Amino acid sequence: xxxxxxxxxxxxxxxxxxxxxxxxxxxxxxxxxxxxxxxxxxxxxxxxxxxxxxxxxxxxxxxxxxxxxxxxxxxxxxxxxxxxxxxxxxxxxxxxxxxxxxxxxxxxxxxxxxxxxxxxxxxxxxxxxxxxxxxxxxxxxxxxxxxxxxxxxxxxxxxxxxxxxxxxxxxxxxxxxx
Amino acid sequence: xxxxxxxxxxxxxxxxxxxxxxxxxxxxxxxxxxxxxxxxxxxxxxxxxxxxxxxxxxxxxxxxxxxxxxxxxxxxxxxxxxxxxxxxxxxxxxxxxxxxxxxxxxxxxxxxxxxxxxxxxxxxxxxxxxxxxxxxxxxxxxxxxxxxxxxxxxxxxxxxxxxxxxxxxxxxxxxxxxxxxxxxxxxxxxxxxxxxxxxxxxxxxxxxxxxxxxxxxxxxxxxxxxxxxxxxxxxxxxxxxxxxxxxxxxxxxxxxxxxxxxxxxxxxxxxxxxxxxxxxxxxxxxxxxxxxxxxxxxxxxxxxxxxxxxxxxxxxxxxxxxxxxxxxxxxxxxxxxxxxxxxxxxxxxxxxxxxxxxxxxxxxxxxxxxxxxxxxxxxxxxxxxxxxx
Numbered sequence: 001x002x003x004x005x006x007x008x009x010x011x012x013x014x015x016x017x018x019x020x021x022x023x024x025x026x027x028x029x030x031x032x033x034x035x036x037x038x039x040x041x042x043x044x045x046x047x048x049x050x051x052x053x054x055x056x057x058x059x060x061x062x063x064x065x066x067x068x069x070x071x072x073x074x075x076x077x078x079x080x081x082x083x084x085x086x087x088x089x090x091x092x093x094x095x096x097x098x099x100x101x102x103x104x105x106x107x108x109x110x111x112x113x114x115x116x117x118x119x120x121x122x123x124x125x126x127x128x129x130x131x132x133x134x135x136x137x138x139x140x141x142x143x144x145x146x147x148x149x150x151x152x153x154x155x156x157x158x159x160x161x162x163x164x165x166x167x168x169x170x171x172x173x174x175x176x177x178x
Numbered sequence: 179x180x181x182x183x184x185x186x187x188x189x190x191x192x193x194x195x196x197x198x199x200x201x202x203x204x205x206x207x208x209x210x211x212x213x214x215x216x217x218x219x220x221x222x223x224x225x226x227x228x229x230x231x232x233x234x235x236x237x238x239x240x241x242x243x244x245x246x247x248x249x250x251x252x253x254x255x256x257x258x259x260x261x262x263x264x265x266x267x268x269x270x271x272x273x274x275x276x277x278x279x280x281x282x283x284x285x286x287x288x289x290x291x292x293x294x295x296x297x298x299x300x301x302x303x304x305x306x307x308x309x310x311x312x313x314x315x316x317x318x319x320x321x322x323x324x325x326x327x328x329x330x331x332x333x334x335x336x337x338x339x340x341x342x343x344x345x346x347x348x349x350x351x352x353x354x355x356x357x358x359x360x361x362x363x364x365x366x367x368x369x370x371x372x373x374x375x376x377x378x379x380x381x382x383x384x385x386x387x388x389x390x391x392x393x394x395x396x397x398x399x400x401x402x403x404x405x406x407x408x409x410x411x412x413x414x415x416x417x418x419x420x421x422x423x424x425x426x427x428x429x430x431x432x433x434x435x436x437x438x439x440x441x442x443x444x445x446x447x448x449x450x451x452x453x454x455x456x457x458x459x460x461x462x463x464x465x466x467x468x469x470x471x472x473x474x475x476x477x478x479x480x481x482x483x484x485x486x487x488x489x490x491x492x493x494x495x496x497x498x499x500x501x502x503x504x505x506x507x508x509x510x511x512x513x514x515x516x517x518x519x520x521x522x523x524x525x526x527x528x529x530x531x532x533x534x535x536x537x538x539x540x541x542x543x544x545x546x547x548x549x550x551x552x553x554x555x556x557x558x559x560x561x562x563x564x565x566x567x
Contacts, residue, residue, distance in 0.1 A: 024211050029199060036197035046203045053207065054215040062238060086565035117195050120188070129566035139192035167185050174188070178181050 020060050023070050024053060030141040031078045037136030038082050040125065048085050052078035072150035075143065079133075079151055086129070123173035131166035138163055249536075256532040261525055346433045346491040349403060351410055351424045352499075355417040359393035359502045362386075365416050366395045369498055372412040373397075376405040379493070391503030399496040406494045413498055420501065433487045440480040447473050 031052055036045035056077050063073055124132055137143045137151060149159040182188045199207075210216070233241070357365045366385050373380055379400040386394050401409045414422065450470045457463040 021211070028204065028207065032199040032203075033197045042197070042200070045197065046199065049199065049203075050207055050210070053211065057211075057215045080562065083562035083565045087561050116182075116191055120191050120195055133566060135192065139189055140196045167188065171182060171185065171188060175181055 019070075020057060023056075023074060027071060027074055028053070030143075031074065033140035034075065034078060034136045035082050037124070037140040038129065038133050039085060044085055044089075048078065048081045051081045055081065068150045069147060071143070072147045075137065075141065075147070075151045119174055119177050120170075122177050123170055126173045126177075127166065127169055130162075131169055134159075134163050134166045135170060253529055253532050253536065256536075257525060257529045260528050260532060344430075345428060346430045346487065347403075348427045348429050348490045349406055349424065349494040350426075350496070351406065351422070351494065352497045353410065353413055353422050354420040355413075355498065355500045356420045357417045357500050357502055359388065359390050361417070362393045362395055362500055362502060365500055366397075368416045369395070369397055369399075369413065369500075372409055372416070373399055373401070375412065376401050376409040378402060378405070378409065378496075381495075389502075393502045395498075395500040397496075397498040399498060400493040401496050403492055403494050406496070409496065413496070417500065429487055429490060433484065433491070436480055436484045436487060440477065440484055443473060443477040443480055447477060 028049070032045055032049045035048040035052070036042055039045050039048065052074070056074050059077070063070060067073075124135065127135070134148065134152075137148045138145075143151065145159045145163065146156050148163070149156040152159060154162075182191065355365065363385060366383070370380065370383075381398040381400060382396075383398075384396045386392060410422070410424075447470065450466055450473060454463060454466045454470065457466055
């Protein structure tokens, strides 16, 4: 997503409101998915999501388009909120409930698919927080490597390398769980 | 259960298991977003949340601009306060006392000469007083006989003779009067009358006739210090007063010092006279006599110096000028380009001083705040990295 979703400081206030609303609409579920993926706690993910958007709304006038895309900026704020939540708890929360999936999850899935989902979840839980964050940013939030690099403040190639390693570890964890 | 065949299959499974927000939470968050994420009041201080909101929503450039404007306003206000409260020249050793026209002037320190002021006849040939009453600054001086005096007070009197029971104060005044050209002579006569009434002395006078701007008069007067206030009032009544300045200088320390040295010199003469009486040989007598002559010269010079100092305290030098025509811009109270430049330079200097003082006060706090902010930021970054394990 490369479109400008946050108005610059020079724009009229109304335009800034509209731009932020667009960013909110397009990123709400992604931010929640990222937070849930890293925290593995739906309640904490909801709190972090709300906090992230609140902070972003307060700081929307400070957004500098020259320093990156608005989505990367938003996920940087969400990341800090999520890490602050992790610090507050002092530990990585265990998954207390299965993440709700109103679209795909349900009785229509076969046993095989449910088992695979459980396997994947178990494997994700075995990963380190940093690896799980990379996977959450890529596959839950839908960020590309450039955006991930911007959020983590690393180079794009480094982001790709780390993501590749995280996927290797996830596959090994899945194989080990079987 | 079949294992994942490749990363693409894992990626697809991950996207399928992507957590989605609960519809109730999504609806609540949408409602908050529509209201602009109102912050729940946590602090009891009214208006503080709103202030925080405004500050966090304001771009840094605008915050910097607003902060700069506040700083400039503070400097301007402080400069105005300092400039309006400042009086006199800080570098002048004798601060002129300028009083509003028509006010009766009384010094804060009553001169000692008020009790012991001599009363010479007006213009009565008090040449000695006229010659010695000029307002010299207290300092090292050389008399005509070659004897050098140091104004430093004798031991025990201190640099300002602060323990002296009575103060010797030399006073001076300058008055500028405005008159019509045809009234210059009449007003000059009134000046003489005022001086005579105060038993003062006219050291010099100069009267010019002519048209406006040319006609005028100048007087150098000596007025007994005890009658200075009344004389100035009388002089001020002669014509319109364009300016009136008074100055005072404390000469207690040199007076006390000279008096003490004079006492020492007299005691030494007494001692030398005793030695002269006891001298057994001509050589001894000649040596003591030579020393006695030198000491007597010194004693005479000291006596003259002390007399001069006391006359300076007894008589006040007053300059009177009668002007005709328009008042000069620099001296008559008018305000010109030169005055503007002077004022501008002075105000710039004050503003610079205020800024320097403000920076000196704020800089340590700003440095501490910056260090604290940097330390907290580094600690938070470290803690966030550690939180990920």
